[in-house]
Amino acid sequence: MRLKFICQAMLLAGVLTACGGNNSSTKNTVETSSAVSVESSADGKVVQTDVVRKVTRSNKDSTTAQSSKEPESSTEVTSEAASKTTVSETAAVEETTTVKETQAETEAKKSEVKEAGEIGLDPSWQYASFSKINSGKSVLYKPSENGNGITIAVNAGHGTKGGSSQKTQCHPDGTPKVTSGTTKAGATTAIAVSEGMTFADGTPESTVTFEMAKILKDELLSRGYNVLMIRDGSDVQLDNIARTVIANNVASAHIALHWDSTNADKGAFYMGVPEVDSYRSMEPVASNWKKHESLGKSLINGLSSNGTKIFSKGRMEMDLTQTSYSTVPSIDIELGDKTSDHGKDELKKLSKGLADGIDSYFGR
Numbered sequence: 001m002r003l004k005f006i007c008q009a010m011l012l013a014g015v016l017t018a019c020g021g022n023n024s025s026t027k028n029t030v031e032t033s034s035a036v037s038v039e040s041s042a043d044g045k046v047v048q049t050d051v052v053r054k055v056t057r058s059n060k061d062s063t064t065a066q067s068s069k070e071p072e073s074s075t076e077v078t079s080e081a082a083s084k085t086t087v088s089e090t091a092a093v094e095e096t097t098t099v100k101e102t103q104a105e106t107e108a109k110k111s112e113v114k115e116a117g118e119i120g121l122d123p124s125w126q127y128a129s130f131s132k133i134n135s136g137k138s139v140l141y142k143p144s145e146n147g148n149g150i151t152i153a154v155n156a157g158h159g160t161k162g163g164s165s166q167k168t169q170c171h172p173d174g175t176p177k178v179t180s181g182t183t184k185a186g187a188t189t190a191i192a193v194s195e196g197m198t199f200a201d202g203t204p205e206s207t208v209t210f211e212m213a214k215i216l217k218d219e220l221l222s223r224g225y226n227v228l229m230i231r232d233g234s235d236v237q238l239d240n241i242a243r244t245v246i247a248n249n250v251a252s253a254h255i256a257l258h259w260d261s262t263n264a265d266k267g268a269f270y271m272g273v274p275e276v277d278s279y280r281s282m283e284p285v286a287s288n289w290k291k292h293e294s295l296g297k298s299l300i301n302g303l304s305s306n307g308t309k310i311f312s313k314g315r316m317e318m319d320l321t322q323t324s325y326s327t328v329p330s331i332d333i334e335l336g337d338k339t340s341d342h343g344k345d346e347l348k349k350l351s352k353g354l355a356d357g358i359d360s361y362f363g364r
């Protein structure tokens with residue numbers, strides 16, 4: 001529908017070449033269209049070809065990722081493109097043709113990183129029916145070049161309004177929790193998404209985990225990974241089960257970012273799979289716990305070699321909803337606590353450590 005509208009708009013603008021629905025070669029579409037608009041020497045048309053490219057890519061990537069719904073994605077992409085049109089039209093008045101071409105290339109590269117598409121919870125996915133809050137969308141990003149095809153789910157902990165007023169089942173088989181944390185051992189249900197702690201300086205944990213997620217996303221993209229931002233804003237209406245199930249179906253690994261609620265600046269650690277027979281023999285934990293542990297160790301090694309303080313042996317056992325529903329290597333990493341430095345430089349250092357750990361886990 002929207003593509004049709006854009007095609008009509010382009011017909012009016014006299015640009016006919018880019019409307020063939022050419023999914024197999026979006027790059028050619030852009031190049032051809034750029035040439036046309038340069039020849040016609042009309043400002044703004046280079047940017048219009050960019051719109052088509054974005055929409056085409058968006059549709060293609062949503063299909064690849066088996067997204068069940070993608071109209072919101074297209075809306076966002078189109079409006080973003082529209083705002084760029086205004087800026088570029090103004091700029092183009094004073095630019096030579098050569099500079100305009102460079103601008104279009106840059107825009108195209110940027111769009112490749114940004115617009116891979118939104119992904120919601122598909123109700124047919126395994127364990128999806130255990131989720132209570134799932135109207136939100138995660139966002140998939142892809143590197144502009146040299147992608148390695150590995151998708152990392154970066155899960156900024158907390159940040160779901162109303163998340164603490166709902167409860168979800170701790171384990172898919174209904175058995176009680178085997179360790180005590182936010183939810184006590186023996187409980188069969190837990191808060192769907194907790195509020196998270198507040199740092200000693202008053203910053204909510206959810207703000208810092210999101211800042212961390214954005215920095216880690218950039219680091220991973222630069223290393224060729226696709227990044228699934230489970231929460232790509234201050235709020236996402238996805239509970240811990242929905243987040244986990246989306247990661248299970250889209251990503252090769254799932255990393256949830258957290259800071260602990262102590263006041264000791266004690267260092268980083270991962271939440272390990274409890275050494276309890278009944279827990280480790282329950283699916284999907286039984287088939288995946290070794291991978292979780294291996295990923296956790298890799299992350300701690302990466303952090304440690306980048307100078308991050310590590311708490312104890314870098315591991316604390318915890319029966320988490322995330323672990324209990326994960327079918328891909330999956331870790332809740334606690335990067336410090338309420339009194340830890342969470343300035344930009346520190347987050348950058350942490351992102352390098354985490355990315356080194358991910359590289360190491362995937363043998364890169």
Ligand SMILES: [Zn+2]
Pocket residue numbers: 157158196197205257258259260
């Ligand atoms: Zn947390």
